[in-house]
Amino acid sequence: RMLMALFKNKPYIEFTPAPSYQTRYSTQKSEDKAEVASSLVNEQLRKNNISAKFYDYLTSLLTFPKGILGVGWRYEEDYIKKKVQVPEIVQTPNGFQYTGDYVSQVQESRETIWDDNEIVNIDYFDFWPDPKGSNLDDCRGVFQREFVTKEELLQRLNFLDELNEGQIYLQSVKELEEIKGASNLERGRERRLSAIGVSDNFPEIFKNSNNRSLNKNEEFEILHYWEDNRHAMLLNRQKCIYDGPSPYWRHRKKPFVVASYDRLPNEFYGMSAVQIISDLQEEENTIHNQRTDNVN
Numbered sequence: 001r002m003l004m005a006l007f008k009n010k011p012y013i014e015f016t017p018a019p020s021y022q023t024r025y026s027t028q029k030s031e032d033k034a035e036v037a038s039s040l041v042n043e044q045l046r047k048n049n050i051s052a053k054f055y056d057y058l059t060s061l062l063t064f065p066k067g068i069l070g071v072g073w074r075y076e077e078d079y080i081k082k083k084v085q086v087p088e089i090v091q092t093p094n095g096f097q098y099t100g101d102y103v104s105q106v107q108e109s110r111e112t113i114w115d116d117n118e119i120v121n122i123d124y125f126d127f128w129p130d131p132k133g134s135n136l137d138d139c140r141g142v143f144q145r146e147f148v149t150k151e152e153l154l155q156r157l158n159f160l161d162e163l164n165e166g167q168i169y170l171q172s173v174k175e176l177e178e179i180k181g182a183s184n185l186e187r188g189r190e191r192r193l194s195a196i197g198v199s200d201n202f203p204e205i206f207k208n209s210n211n212r213s214l215n216k217n218e219e220f221e222i223l224h225y226w227e228d229n230r231h232a233m234l235l236n237r238q239k240c241i242y243d244g245p246s247p248y249w250r251h252r253k254k255p256f257v258v259a260s261y262d263r264l265p266n267e268f269y270g271m272s273a274v275q276i277i278s279d280l281q282e283e284e285n286t287i288h289n290q291r292t293d294n295v296n
Contacts, residue, residue, distance in 0.1 A: 002058050007051050011042040048119040056121045061261045064124040065269035069257040070144070073247065074118035075159045076152075081108045122256070125188030129258075134266045136258050144224045144256075147187065150176060153220055153235075157242065166231070166244010176220070179236050185221045226254045 006012070015037045017030035053069075060067035085102040126145040133139030148156070154173070161168055170176070223234040229252055233242040248255055260270025 003051065003055050007054065011038050012045050012050065013041050014038050015041075044117050045119075047116060050119065053119050053121055060121065060124060061259060062273040065272055065275070066124060066127075066258055066260055068122040068124065068127045070118075070120040070122050070255060071257055072118055072120075072255040074114050074116065075112070076114040076155060077110055078113050079108050080111045080113070081106055083107075123188035125191050127256075129268050133268055135268065136254055136256060139254070139268070141225055141227045141230075142254060142256070144226065145188070146222055146224070147219045148222060149217055149219055153222070156233075160242055160244070163247060165247070166242055168242050169239065170235075170241040175239075179220075179238055185236070226256075228252050228254060 015034035017027075017034050057067050057069050083104045084107050086105045088099045088101045088103045089096050090099055091097075122144060128143040129136070130139035130141055136142070150173075153176075157168055157170060160166060221236050223237065225232040225234065226246065229246050229249065231242070231244060231246045232240060235241045246252070246254075261273050262271040262276060264270045
C-alpha cells in the first residue's frame with residue numbers, strides 16, 4: 001500500500017509553480033517549466049527502477065531499526081558494440097575503389113553508459129553513523145561499506161581525478177596488487193546468514209591462482225567516510241586512497257536518506273515493525289505450541 005500510494009500512477013511527481021508577482025503575467029511559461037521539471041525527475045526515477053528500489057527500502061523500514069537509501073551520482077563507461085554505416089570499398093586490379101554504396105560494420109567504442117543520479121539500497125549492516133548523532137544531519141560523519149571490482153574502482157578514481165578537488169593517494173595500478181584482497185572481509189548479509197546458521201563464506205572462484213596477479217572480477221572493500229563537506233575512501237582497511245571535499249557541495253549534505261518505521265526521541269535508530277510486534281508474536285507462538293501439545 002505504501003509503495004502503490006507513491007508510484008502507482010505516472011508521473012510519479014508533479015510540480016506546481018509557486019505563485020509570485022511574476023507568474024501573474026507569465027502563467028503559461030511557469031506551467032511549461034514545471035512540466036519540464038516533472039518530466040526530468042520522472043525520467044531519472046524510471047532509469048533507477050524506483051519501484052523496486054523503494055520496495056526494498058520500505059522492507060528495510062519494516063525489518064530493521066533503520067532503512068538507508070543512498071542518493072548520489074554515478075558515472076560509468078564501457079565498451080559498446082554497434083553497427084555503423086561505412087563506405088563499401090572493393091579491391092580492383094587498379095587498387096581499392098569506392099562503390100558508392102554503404103555497408104553495415106560492427107565497431108566497438110568506449111562510451112558513457114551512465115552519467116546521472118543514482119539511487120541504491122544500502123544494507124543495514126554496511127552503514128555506521130556517528131554514535132552520538134540523533135539524525136543524519138547531527139552526525140559528525142558516517143561510514144558506508146561497498147565492494148567493487150578493479151575496473152569499477154579505477155573508474156571512480158578517474159572520475160574523482162577529473163574533478164581535481166581532492167587528493168588521490170593511489171599512484172599506480174601495481175599498488176592494488178600489493179594490497180590484500182577483500183575475500184576475508186565480511187559482508188553485511190553474511191553476518192545475518194551466519195546468525196541463523198547459514199554459511200555464505202564460499203571460496204573466491206574469481207580469484208587467480210597467483211595471488212600477486214589481479215583478476216578483473218576480484219573485489220575490493222571500500223569504506224566511504226562522509227561528512228557534510230568531506231569524502232574519504234579507505235581500501236580494504238589498509239590504505240586511504242582518496243581524501244577531499246564532498247562533490248555535493250551545493251546542498252552540503254551527506255548523500256543518504258535514512259528513516260525508521262517508528263522514531264525514538266534523540267536516538268538515531270528507531271523501532272521496526274517486526275520489533276514492535278515481537279512480543280505479541282512470541283505469545284502467539286507459545287499459545288500455538290501449548291494447543292498442539294494438548295492435542296498430542
